[in-house]
Amino acid sequence: MIVRPYTEQAEEACYRELQLPAGKLHVYASEEIFRSLDYRVFAMANNNLQIPGLTYMSYTPDVHVGEGTCIGTTAVWNTDGGYVSPSIVGSDIGCGMRLHLTNMHRDELRDIRLRRKLVRAIDHYLPAEEHARGHYSDIRLEHVLIKGLRGLPNKYVPDHYTPKQSTSLTHVECARYRFDEGVLDRFPDRVWHRAHRQLGTLGGGNHFAELQAVEIDERSRELAERWGLFDGQVVVMIHSGSRAWGGAVSRYGTTELLKVMRRLGLGTADPKLVYAPLSDPSAQAYVQLLYSALNYAVASRHLIAYAIRQACREVLGTAFEMRTLYDLMHNYAWEEQHDGSSRFIHRKGATRALPAQHPDNPSPYLETGHPALIPGSMGTSSYIMVGQPGGRDNYYSICHGAGRIRSRSATKKLVSVRDFAAALGVGTEDEVVVNHRSLDALVDESPQAYKDVDQIIDSVAGAGLAVPVAACRPLATIKGVSS
Template structure:
């Protein structure tokens, strides 16, 4: 028996669900967690290891961020560690409370006898980041009139309202969820300027995730219709399109040059995911996992944390359909970028080019080889940061390592980094963003529009333009809702997980509604 097995509550003698854990048990475990929080091992370089009742948690954060993590995130880690056979679990510095599992979690099981958890993947499967390079410089879009025109032009091409339908009715949904970028019609792969090098296909974490397509039979007709309507749409919440200007780190100019980046260059950063296609996986197949857990009589103190062995019918169905959602997410970001390019052509002329720098995910479970063994690596709100020479790097980035994309907030800098070899200690995972410090509700209650306005430099020459007429409508996405991104980056760099290549300052932001 694995040492964690005994830490799962046996529910076989109960008629209700695993959520009905006796209150006294919850109080006792939470108290134990609080007492253990200070009994950590400091490995140096922003790496702490905390002994929790169910196992050990690695935390990669500087002292300031580490001190800010509350008891709840450790309590949630303890629940996650109760899943049998866990090999590794960690938090990146953006860690904050999520549903069932904290955002900022990396969790690993062996493929042979391990577990998969939709809760540790997250609801927006395949959500990720994408950056495109442009030939523009900062001076080209400093004029507010130009930036407003650019925002309007992009909004005509990229639906930002959840009720708006995709304009790409000629895209075969079954082909793209099966073949990813390789399933798109040729006219949507805009690589005429690189005829011998299809950057749209090569400069991404994965252009096609393969899976057993027989599982697509489980998808109901309404879901196919909804998925078709949302191709190339942004979505709400923290999804965005940003026009940013980059500043290259002096020590990384050689890598930046190889990547085609230069000081003062305008880049486009996109954050979106698999929309309703992926959300359906989390919603529908969570029920399957709950049924399996109920039959086996196991559970944890959190009813939102579900899991099953990889080799069960439930595990296999979820994993295969999850890969279809990863394909959807990649082509959705690609088509958003296609719309942005069309908008840019309207403003700057038909010859403008916008090659992709990189596209990567931060909500998924992926089979990877580590130390010669097959592992299922869950990353919820964490992203891969592979160092130079790693075999999993996309071919164009074998020599340098791939770009690691970490957004801040709409009023602060974002960063482009590259992974370091020491990242092996965290399965080459880093954070996916700044991480929320306040819930949406708390932000609306505690942050004023004036504070938001000030952080966006409204009324000044350096104003960060946004596509919403009223900041009140997106107050829950204000910079005040997020942790200090510079502290987050300091944590990652100090832990030797990655190093900064460029800092990206926002000039114009497009948010969904």
């Protein structure tokens, strides 16, 4: 990434307020990215702004068209009299990022044969879609849904026996989301069975697990080292969500809230934009189920990391370790306190990035602000950022990734396997090893399908929302296959 100073002029260039017919839209993007935005994102914003009581709406630079609402949206209501929208949460509730620090240097993985061996081992331990029947039979799904990480048996929390050094339960956005457990009875056995078999699985699409190498940003070196990062360090990044359980919650919420909309005479020009007053019993049931999906998502990412740790220790030996740096989500809605008032905030493809001393930081990160994890696309860098005080203007929301510029079908038509292979450095000593013999099935996840992640990071930093702490260069990638 080109290093540039972040000035007041840069902040002005990376932010604009637009007056749409239905209300104001705040856009955080450089001039170049702003001019490249699909006109449909503004039509979608105008529909969203027609929902009653919406007090604030913004786009981050990775914004792109979604169903009902764009990915890259932050939408805010006062909790009292507010609304909830499954469309502005997204179908993969609790989808988010997790990063683990290892005790290895990238030079130890220079041999491509060793990287391939690691990928094969991880592919064996980490299914993309479902585990075999009986796998994780000692984990009770209701415990995970109700207790989150704290619902897992101790055997799956490798550092549970050293609580003073444990990071599994403390270095996360939230280890447990509390809710009314009675709502869990609304789903039939088949949903429970499928959700249990998908617990700790990766999924397809843009989800991944990746071995990466750290390159610290000189402007943030002191903070990076305080967090335990060092140049060349191998880290493990995970991107996944709430799988079958979250999908069931999303479908339930969409169906039930559509009934509320018809009963109350609500609607916009977009029939796929679903919402309802928080005060409605059906909306409350959806919110409670949403929290159960957040518990599922954070526990599932933890189990993905557990499987990767098992695979790496099998190949590299028992001296290999993986310490949790952070786990956070970018598809959800929940209540937050801002300026002494309760707000109900939706983030769809938007990451919360709190600065130092913000009281919502988990205690290990109160003094520094927490790591904000931003994935790139296949073959490009991902980033670790930290929120800045200026993020307050955007309810501390930043980007969640690079953001698509092409649909999956369009990417398959426009990008050749040869171009994709070149982006991964296939045939060179720096090849990003992938767990698929053929890249045909993954072309729709090639870098050419996404915006330039470096420009996204520059926009966020230029707007004063967050700054980069380190780039994470890919070494090996585990992917499911897009559906």
